[in-house]
Amino acid sequence: MPGTHPNAGPAPAAVDRRRLLLAALPATALPATALLAAGCAPSAERARNEPDDRRPLALVYRGPQGCAGCAPAVANLLRRARRPYRVTYVGPGTGTPLSAEALADAELYVQPGGGADLDGAWRQLRGSADMMRDWVRGGGSYLGLCFGAYLAGRDPGFDLLPGDTNGYIDSPGTTIHHQRDTVVPVKWRGKRRHMYFQDGPAFFLDDGADADVLATYPNGDAAVVVAPYGKGRVGVSGPHPEADRSWYEEQGLRNPDGVRLDLAYELVEATTRRR
Template sequence: MSPPSLLAQDDSPPSSKSAVIPPDVNGFKTIVAAPEKTRPLRVAIYDGTGSGDSGIQNVEERAHQIPGAKVTRLAPDEVSTADLGARFDVIVFSGGSGSKQGNSIGPVGREKVREFVRNGGGYVGVCAGAYLACTNFDWSLGIVNARTVSGKWRRGRGFLDLRMSDDGRTLFGPVENTFKIRYNNGPIIKPAGREDLPSYTTVATFLTEVAENDTPAGIQVGSPAQAISTFGKGRVFISSPHPENTPGLENMIPRALLWAAGSPAQ
């Protein structure tokens, strides 16, 4: 299997230059171990306006680490017309632009995704896909009881320190120490206070932050970097930063996919 791209994804303005990711960012250590138990999954990845090519490729390669996984790329119109529940176990929205993703699939597509998760499908959202899962935009899916802390999203990029919660260690294994992860303008969330949705559970927390372009400082440290929740019968995993091409975190997406698809935590 070829290694994933180490180039930054399209979560910033088109004029931004890609940054090469240091392979030793986590000291050449495997932070999250491979899942001990797997099963073949049918994974849909959104491939359309609002998603960067490298982000799709990286997530796709991570999904193929699961033996027997079948990965299908879905164009925006296919999200609206495909029988998601019959064809897939989990749907992924990767990095890019959450607003463009949500507007591209449109109201019909957004409702199809909600229906899929409500009926027992899994959802994995990374950066833009995490924005998309929130409740406070007219293009949102509203499948996680979370809203962004600020309307200013261009916080910048960097390698930030994270710490697992106890729930995170249940999902990802006994990760006791701080580790680094690539961040690129992902959402900073807080509870949305929706009574019709369950509260989310924090999986990992930011210990450091970046606050460029006049974005508010001091709000990222201590806030959720990754969270899980349920929506109807389905499971939702969101990640503000990018584990899919952070060295040492190669097994995080496979574990998240398996969990979202209904498998026990590994």
């Protein structure tokens, strides 16, 4: 709904990566019934019953650039994964700053969607850039969704990708020419799927880059990528695999596949997998 929530992600065009956007994401947490993975093995059930202090730690950024529901949506997703996480919010106003001390105990760091001003967000985060790169290089996992995927790129960004990002709506041959919330078809590991989308990035990898393209947009641009960075891994998605049913209902959208979260879980697992 325009004017209700902050934008899910900026569209840094080739000529102007710094424009502000005004679109929206819903601020609703994921319902439990939508989050349970189908066909969970007994080992997954046992993992869910483990005490919180035995679960791996995920840090989820919840600073002022994010929409109200973006970080909680990811947090709920991670708590209900096959290998559940305990989640701590970090960033201004959370009581836990993004710091080397916080990252030292974490397996996964998530930069969610929700930003409206890439330069503004980067002014708050650039002091953490070297620290973030060192942490991922040493074995940490960075997951960037929409706005968080832009921030994994360069100029401005953490520079964690073997390439860079640009708004899909600005790409040659794009199938979407507006900044409104919509559903985009992708080819995920060779199969046609549909994902929630709001002005997210495409990824342009360097020649010969060591990266796994999980999904592509209709024009062939990379939509979801996982790549090594030192001993760690970086996972980025232009669309929103974490979007639950309420996101679609609030925007009057329909996913032809039904509202499923299997792609979100697959991306998390690919991002945290070790070689």
